[in-house]
Amino acid sequence: xxKVIDHAQRRREIVWALWSVIHERGIDGVTxxxxxxAGGISVGRIQHYFESKEELIRxxxxxxxxxxxxxxxxxxxxxxxxxxxxxxxxQPLPTNEAGRMGVSVWYAYLAKAASDPWIRSFLxxxxxxxxxxxxxxxxxxxxxxxxAPAQALRLVAVSNGVTQSLLVGLTDPDxxxxxxxxxxxxxxx
Amino acid sequence: xxKVIDHAQRRREIVWALWSVIHERGIDGVTxxxxxxAGGISVGRIQHYFESKEELIRxxxxxxxxxxxxxxxxxxxxxxxxxxxxxxxxQPLPTNEAGRMGVSVWYAYLAKAASDPWIRSFLxxxxxxxxxxxxxxxxxxxxxxxxAPAQALRLVAVSNGVTQSLLVGLTDPDxxxxxxxxxxxxxxx
Numbered sequence: 001x002x003k004v005i006d007h008a009q010r011r012r013e014i015v016w017a018l019w020s021v022i023h024e025r026g027i028d029g030v031t032x033x034x035x036x037x038a039g040g041i042s043v044g045r046i047q048h049y050f051e052s053k054e055e056l057i058r059x060x061x062x063x064x065x066x067x068x069x070x071x072x073x074x075x076x077x078x079x080x081x082x083x084x085x086x087x088x089x090x091q092p093l094p095t096n097e098a099g100r101m102g103v104s105v106w107y108a109y110l111a112k113a114a115s116d117p118w119i120r121s122f123l124x125x126x127x128x129x130x131x132x133x134x135x136x137x138x139x140x141x142x143x144x145x146x147x148a149p150a151q152a153l154r155l156v157a158v159s160n161g162v163t164q165s166l167l168v169g170l171t172d173p174d175x176x177x178x179x180x181x182x183x184x185x186x187x188x189x
Numbered sequence: 190x191x192k193v194i195d196h197a198q199r200r201r202e203i204v205w206a207l208w209s210v211i212h213e214r215g216i217d218g219v220t221x222x223x224x225x226x227a228g229g230i231s232v233g234r235i236q237h238y239f240e241s242k243e244e245l246i247r248x249x250x251x252x253x254x255x256x257x258x259x260x261x262x263x264x265x266x267x268x269x270x271x272x273x274x275x276x277x278x279x280q281p282l283p284t285n286e287a288g289r290m291g292v293s294v295w296y297a298y299l300a301k302a303a304s305d306p307w308i309r310s311f312l313x314x315x316x317x318x319x320x321x322x323x324x325x326x327x328x329x330x331x332x333x334x335x336x337a338p339a340q341a342l343r344l345v346a347v348s349n350g351v352t353q354s355l356l357v358g359l360t361d362p363d364x365x366x367x368x369x370x371x372x373x374x375x376x377x378x
Contacts, residue, residue, distance in 0.1 A: 023304060026215035026297070104303030108215070111300050113357055114293030115212060123357040131359065153360060154368060157350030164349045168302055168312040170320070171342060179343060 011049050013039055015063045018056055022105045027112050030057055058118060061109050064102070065126045068092065081140040085184045088133060089159040093180070094166050095173040103167050131156050141188045151187045158183045200238050202228055204252045207245055211294045216301050219246055247307060250298050253291070254315045257281065270329040274373045277322060278348040282369070283355050284362040292356050320345050330377045340376045347372045 017039025021030050024038075030053055036043045050056040072091050094100040113120040135152035139145055162176045171179070206228025210219050213227075219242055225232045239245040261280050283289040302309040324341035328334055351365045360368070 024217075026217040026300065028213075028215040029217045100303045104300050107296050107300035107302075110353065110356060111215065111293050111296035113296075114289045120357060124359055127354065127357055127359050150368075153354070153364075154347070154372070157354055157368065158343070158346055159350065160353045161346030161348065161350030164299065164353075165316065165342070165346055167299060168309060168316055170313055170316050175342075179339075179346065183343070 007049075010045070011059075012063070014041070014046055014049060014056070015060050017041070018060045019064075019102075019105050022060065022108050023101050027057060027108050032056075054118075058122070060105075061119065061122055061126075064106060064109075081137040082184060082188055085134065085137045085141070085155070085188075086181050088130070088137065089155055089180050089184065090177050092159060092163050093173060093176050094163065100167060103163060107167070127156065138187060143188060155180075155183055155187055196238075199234070200248075201252070203230070203235055203238055203245070204249050206230070207249045208253075208291075208294045211249065211297050212290050216246060216297050221245075243307075247311070249294075250308065250311055250315075253295060253298075270326040271373060271377055274323065274326045274330070274344070274377075275370050277319070277326070278344055278369050278373065279366050281348060281352050282362060282365050283352065289356065292352060296356070316345065327376060332377060344369075344372055344376055 014035065017035045018030065020038045021034045025034065032043045032046050032053065035056065036046055039046075046056070050059065068091060072088055092103070092106075094103045109119055109123060113123050131152045134155050135148045138148045138151055138155075143151060159180055162171070162179055165171045166173060166176050203224065206224045207219065209227045210223045214223065221232045221235050221242065224245070225235055235245070239248065257280060261277055281292070281295075283292045298308055298312060302312050320341045323344050324337045327337045327340055327344075332340060348369055351360070351368055354360045355362060355365050
């Protein structure tokens with residue numbers, strides 16, 4: 001019987017190797033060879049799944065957002081919009097070494113946003129998605145539709161700012177989570 | 190008469206060239222040759238002022254903080270702590286292409302914080318300085334000393350989060366400044 005290849009799994013493995021290269025050398029340090037070495041796979045296999053370095057780098061950003069969404073959905077155990085808001089906005093906060101590595105890769109993409117239009121518009125769209133979901137949950141929790149958009153923008157800024165404080169070690173994870181939670185509570189009133 | 194060399198100016202020119210290399214290729218793309226080409230100067234001159242690539246990269250971070258502080262001091266025309274707070278916390282917000290480039294270089298350093306202990310501790314110290322100054326101004330504006338530290342942490346997170354929103358084009362500068370100003374007003378009450 002022919003061996004069944006899990007293509008999604010192979011793509012994921014390549015993307016994980018890409019992230020470790022970005023973490024070590026930045027986005028501009030990405031080459032097929034560096035990703036192959038980091039992943040212990042052949043350059044040929046990467047080329048089979050990704051036509052170009054650019055496609056691989058873009059795919060890395062898309063996977064990162066998809067993983068965050070999956071993580072958020074998995075934690076979404078309640079139908080309480082306030083608890084869902086806290087889960088959504090504390091999800092990016094790095095609470096361990098792996099989380100800090102993920103955030104550093106995300107910042108590498110942010111750093112490229114100023115000079116790479118695709119990355120900028122991808123990050124804009126992704127952040128806009130988070131703001132939209134925040135707004136929806138705020139309204140579900142009873143925040144009036146006229147004030148929900150500004151509150152959503154503010155809460156996403158707080159979440160991103162606290163993530164940055166954790167990245168540089170200014171605050172610890174518990175304090176960060178408490179800060180975001182307090183802001184959600186205050187927004188809902 | 191011998192020519193008087195302005196060493197501080199020469200160092201600044203090298204650092205500006207460094208920033209443009211970081212903007213284009215990331216921190217891992219920095220070499221003396223790349224900085225020399227970007228600045229239209231010789232590798233020898235760079236080596237005269239900086240012993241190693243690491244020293245140059247670290248100096249680039251220090252210059253960035255020093256410039257921000259100078260900019261903040263220059264704008265500090267009032268003795269009104271509330272206005273000073275707004276100036277301090279809106280200062281990093283990119284309002285034009287040059288500002289966006291500066292922020293992208295800052296994000297390149299942030300991205301390296303997870304893997305480079307010197308950069309991480311430098312960014313921690315620098316952010317802690319901003320939080321300390323915010324706290325001092327909050328107390329000067331009448332915020333009780335027991336709530337000032339938490340408020341300062343929150344306001345700096347908002348400033349950093351709004352900076353990120355501007356970087357990806359989620360909000361425009363006016364909206365970003367309004368958001369930070371409203372948070373300052375609310376903190377002071």
